[in-house]
Amino acid sequence: xxxxxxxxxxxxxxxxxxxxxxxxxxxxxxxxxxxxxxxxxxxxxxxxxxxxxxxxxxxxxxxxxxxxxxxxxxxxxxxxxxxxxxxxxxxxxxxxxxxxxxxxxxxxxxxxxxxxxxxxxxxxxxxxxxxxxxxxxxxxxxxxxxxxxxxxxxxxxxxxxxxxxxxxxxxxxxxxxxxxxxxxxxxxxxxxxxxxxxxxxxxxxxxxxxxxxxxxxxxxxxxxxxxxxxxxxxxxxxxxxxxxxxxxxxxxxxxxxxxxxxxxxxxxxxxxxxxxxxxxxxxxxxxxx
Amino acid sequence: xxxxxxxxxxxxxxxxxxxxxxxxxxxxxxxxxxxxxxxxxxxxxxxxxxxxxxxxxxxxxxxxxxxxxxxxxxxxxxxxxxxxxxxxxxxxxxxxxxxxxxxxxxxxxxxxxxxxxxxxxxxxxxxxxxxxxxxxxxxxxxxxxxxxxxxxxxxxxxxxxxxxxxxxxxxxxxxxxxxxxxxxxxxxxxxxxxxxxxxxxxxxxxxxxxxxxxxxxxxxxxxxx
Numbered sequence: 288x289x290x291x292x293x294x295x296x297x298x299x300x301x302x303x304x305x306x307x308x309x310x311x312x313x314x315x316x317x318x319x320x321x322x323x324x325x326x327x328x329x330x331x332x333x334x335x336x337x338x339x340x341x342x343x344x345x346x347x348x349x350x351x352x353x354x355x356x357x358x359x360x361x362x363x364x365x366x367x368x369x370x371x372x373x374x375x376x377x378x379x380x381x382x383x384x385x386x387x388x389x390x391x392x393x394x395x396x397x398x399x400x401x402x403x404x405x406x407x408x409x410x411x412x413x414x415x416x417x418x419x420x421x422x423x424x425x426x427x428x429x430x431x432x433x434x435x436x437x438x439x440x441x442x443x444x445x446x447x448x449x450x451x452x453x454x455x456x457x458x459x460x461x462x463x464x465x466x467x468x469x470x471x472x473x474x475x476x477x478x479x480x481x482x483x484x485x486x487x488x489x490x491x492x493x494x495x496x497x498x499x500x501x502x503x504x505x506x507x508x509x510x511x512x513x514x515x516x517x518x519x520x521x522x523x524x525x526x527x528x529x530x531x532x533x534x535x536x537x538x539x540x541x542x543x544x545x546x547x548x549x550x551x552x553x554x555x556x557x558x559x560x561x562x563x564x565x566x567x568x569x570x571x572x573x574x575x576x
Numbered sequence: 577x578x579x580x581x582x583x584x585x586x587x588x589x590x591x592x593x594x595x596x597x598x599x600x601x602x603x604x605x606x607x608x609x610x611x612x613x614x615x616x617x618x619x620x621x622x623x624x625x626x627x628x629x630x631x632x633x634x635x636x637x638x639x640x641x642x643x644x645x646x647x648x649x650x651x652x653x654x655x656x657x658x659x660x661x662x663x664x665x666x667x668x669x670x671x672x673x674x675x676x677x678x679x680x681x682x683x684x685x686x687x688x689x690x691x692x693x694x695x696x697x698x699x700x701x702x703x704x705x706x707x708x709x710x711x712x713x714x715x716x717x718x719x720x721x722x723x724x725x726x727x728x729x730x731x732x733x734x735x736x737x738x739x740x741x742x743x744x745x746x747x748x749x750x751x752x753x754x755x756x757x758x759x760x761x762x763x764x765x766x767x768x769x770x771x772x773x774x775x776x777x778x779x780x781x782x783x784x785x786x787x788x789x790x791x792x793x794x795x796x797x798x799x800x801x
Contacts, residue, residue, distance in 0.1 A: 382794065385681075385794075388679075392679055393763065396677075396763070403661075409661065409662065411662075412661075412662070412665075424759070427732055428758055428760070428764070428768050428772075429768065431771050431772055431775055432766055432768050432771045435771050455661070455760075455761050455762065458760070458762075459762045462762070466764065466766055469766065470766070
């Protein structure tokens, strides 16, 4: 029987090695141990196929999204080379092309940043800090931008909020969410930002959690769009023409996951509710996340 | 200023050297760590541009650590293709004064180099008052006056103005402002800095005859008489 199992595994792995991802070990023989092993291997193959498909899709999307600014830059330069009549024409075209290249750099930067965050390398830099102050700083940066567009940001949070994590990253998460809220709000409206401490449940393994909630009265998202919102390069139908490249919420998601938390999107009728829940470890026990 | 440029990528190295030479600086180029270290040890430079990864076994960080151990305090700007925040922290910990990630815009690099050299010269005498033209700020009482008139600024507006004044006559990029005034180390998608600058202009420039805050196209801002 062992020989059968080994033979089956051997056949499956060599099929996989040769690139046949669809090969599965056939089930249904009377020997139940062989079936268990075969089923486990088949599940593993399913998972590998799924991950490879995801990777393939991701690289397709990346290639596609990088192509656009590359196309623009190339077009600008070629057009200038062929048709520019003055030095000024040339300089304008070159400046435009540089802008498109900077756009590519930003996309690469954001992708690398997500990869770094997902790899969890940055967890070593986690510390306790006052989240209230960190949020205040971001709000201060964005309030002026919001006011410029006739929007009001109403913030409510306690004077101090002890928090464990990476300050810069949490700030970036809030900045990205606020950025979207401002970008997708009509020219008047209210954006709210609240944060508070939720005490632990008696059964919980954490030391309570922090709930951070940002709401806007903008264009919002359909349930379908919410389901895809954190995917890299996803852009909602109505958001297609706004500036940005569909990585903002992917970064937020990666940051929240790094902190062991969860990101929820909901309808604010009208507008969007973004809720971030992040558990806190016990003081001193910093590695519980 | 006299610049030592340690960079193995010839295209990058020549691009920087050309730009700096055109701006009137003297540039010495080294292609590997060994030559770079030797030049840094035997000659006097105002600033060193150091690539993080160099061939020939002598890494940028190693050069930096060696220089600092020998009490050589020439300002060092690290260049790197690694955008990872941990890499940046490691570079600054080793004694680097600033960090620029490739690809970068030449104006960003130049602005940062000039800021480093200026800071190095100014560090000797701590200042309590800064002024440019008829604008004057008191760093202790936090008073701002222009042409004798008192101007009320929010705390962050004051820090923004202070930063611009400390770099008066120099280009200050948006990233430098984000890092220096707000302690932000990521790129916001919106041009938040422009909005803050325009607020500041309303207070310190608009009521007066001539503007002190100037926009430098494709680069940033400059406070100048």
